[in-house]
Amino acid sequence: MRIEEKLAILADAAKYDVSCSSSGGTRKNVGKGLGNSHVSGICHSYTEDGRCVSLLKILLTNHCIYDCAFCVSRRSNDIRRAAFKVQEVVDLTLNFYRRNYIEGLFLSSGIFKSADYTMERLLQIVKKLRTEERFHGYIHLKTIPGASEQLVREAGLYADRMSINLELPTEAGLKLLAPEKSHDEVKRPLDWVNKSMIQLNEERRVMRHVPKFVPAGQSTQLVVGASEESDKDILYTADRFYRDYGLKRVYYSGYIPVSKDSRLPGIGSPPPLLRENRLYQTDWLMRFYGFEVSELLDDAHPFLDTAIDPKLSWALRHPQEFPIDVNSADYRMILRVPGIGVGSAQKIVQARKFGKLRFDQLRKIGVALNRARHFIRCPDSVVTMREISPNEIRQHILSAQARRFSPTQLTLF
Known part of the structure; x- marks a missing residue:
């Protein structure tokens, strides 16, 4: 051959x-x-x-x-x-x-x-x-x-x-x-x-x-x-x-x-x-x-939710942990907020040493506010997880995602 x-x-x-x-x-x-x-x-x-x-x-x-x-x-x-x-x-x-x-x-x-x-x-x-x-x-x-x-x-x-x-x-x-x-x-x-x-x-x-x-x-x-x-x-x-x-x-x-x-x-x-x-x-x-x-994951939830990412799924199942104040919460809890990655969490911890952080600053840092805003508290916060139910947050995020992507793109997700 x-x-x-x-x-x-x-x-x-x-x-x-x-x-x-x-x-x-x-x-x-x-x-x-x-x-x-x-x-x-x-x-x-x-x-x-x-x-x-x-x-x-x-x-x-x-x-x-x-x-x-x-x-x-x-x-x-x-x-x-x-x-x-x-x-x-x-x-x-x-x-x-x-x-x-x-x-x-x-x-x-x-x-x-x-x-x-x-x-x-x-x-x-x-x-x-x-x-x-x-x-x-x-x-x-x-x-x-x-x-x-x-x-x-x-x-x-x-x-x-x-x-x-x-x-x-x-x-x-x-x-x-x-x-x-x-x-x-x-x-x-x-x-x-x-x-x-x-x-x-x-x-x-x-x-x-x-x-x-x-x-x-x-x-x-x-x-x-x-x-x-x-x-x-x-x-x-x-x-x-x-x-x-x-x-x-x-x-x-x-x-x-x-x-x-x-x-x-x-x-x-x-x-x-x-x-x-x-x-x-x-x-x-x-x-x-x-x-x-x-x-x-546990016996009650043995499979991951395919509609949303696993960090968001965890956050919605633990509403008692949120909202957190990004200007005072420890690094571990900031990492657990949907829409905040490792790099953004590190920047938040450094930036808040020089003053209170607001939503516009978080956006510049790289935080995905379409998800994170439901789970954090800032001086300019309007509505947080305490005011609306986890199911409402889930539907809001999924609806925003559907508007952002075409039906063809959504099949890939």
């Missing part, structure tokens, strides 16, 4: 993996090699379905010994199969980089023969790029579940970021749709890499020369909508993995129907992209706004 045919097949198969962030790399070129990796990350372009293509994003092969119901490369699926040789991936990466098509490599693979057999070939590719070709560009390498600790640790010396897909949020969902896999096979390599990163960071404090080891950290991916887990189940799983393994990111991938298996959603149903978006917003609140999962 020609290289062009392999590339078309294996690049298309890789599009279902969304965990291809490139920020956090610190590998610098001192003029003796090719490429450079920056902390600020790589500028991304997107395909029509919204997938990132700034990295050469491919599978080593789409042959697989597993038969996961939600995976397009599963063993029983009748698709064209292909596999790259180790040197072919090396050559593609270098040639594409020299032509300015890419700024790095995202390499994953189906599992053929065994986990170790596959992981060895992935390791050979990144090792050749780093040691023989002196490639200093960004490399994101997928860890193969079930691979040996020695192979995983060695791969961490050459990759900028490593990730391994948890696939489904619960062990029960995994056993239903991918009975040959288990969460333990994912947790072990995450733990190995996390402990190695901690150990090397401690050594770096007392030693001058310590090798780089996964400088951009680890991530994982969860498939959303292929099984019956609630948003609460998904986010509790994500929160646990953030805490236990120091992950940089958890990615949420709306299930794209690729099978007629009766255990899965219908083949004609669209991917739950809006649900995916709300999960990302909630993940952001957990990581940067100080929210706990238990505050955002």
Whole structure:
């Protein structure tokens, strides 16, 4: 099979993996090699379905010994199969980089023969790029579940970021749709890499020369909508993995129907992209706004409200917390006001040292007053949450949004 045919097949198969962030790399070129990796990350372009293509994003092969119901490369699926040789991936990466098509490599693979057999070939590719070709560009390498600790640790010396897909949020969902896999096979390599990163960071404090080891950290991916887990189940799983393994990111991938298996959603149903978006917003609140999962979702509200963003949803369910006085409230509570982001909250805390803030000043700072004005109090406040009900606020905000966007745009939200 020609290289062009392999590339078309294996690049298309890789599009279902969304965990291809490139920020956090610190590998610098001192003029003796090719490429450079920056902390600020790589500028991304997107395909029509919204997938990132700034990295050469491919599978080593789409042959697989597993038969996961939600995976397009599963063993029983009748698709064209292909596999790259180790040197072919090396050559593609270098040639594409020299032509300015890419700024790095995202390499994953189906599992053929065994986990170790596959992981060895992935390791050979990144090792050749780093040691023989002196490639200093960004490399994101997928860890193969079930691979040996020695192979995983060695791969961490050459990759900028490593990730391994948890696939489904619960062990029960995994056993239903991918009975040959288990969460333990994912947790072990995450733990190995996390402990190695901690150990090397401690050594770096007392030693001058310590090798780089996964400088951009680890991530994982969860498939959303292929099984019956609630948003609460998904986010509790994500929160646990953030805490236990120091992950940089958890990615949420709306299930794209690729099978007629009766255990899965219908083949004609669209991917739950809006649900995916709300999960990302909630993940952001957990990581940067100080929210706990238990505050955002519970047994009474196991699913996120798709009509409004999760911070607004939380605020409407907790009217006793509002309105707050932006000129005296602490930073934590200002962050919890819908329409106020991290940057705006920091500016508010600094600006109010020089005098009382009013609505016109908040607008200049960057506060989205169409939402925030219902939850804050200023010297020129007129109506706040104490005067109108949460339901009235919700309807007012949704009506304003409907007037602002066309019907076509609203479908995207």
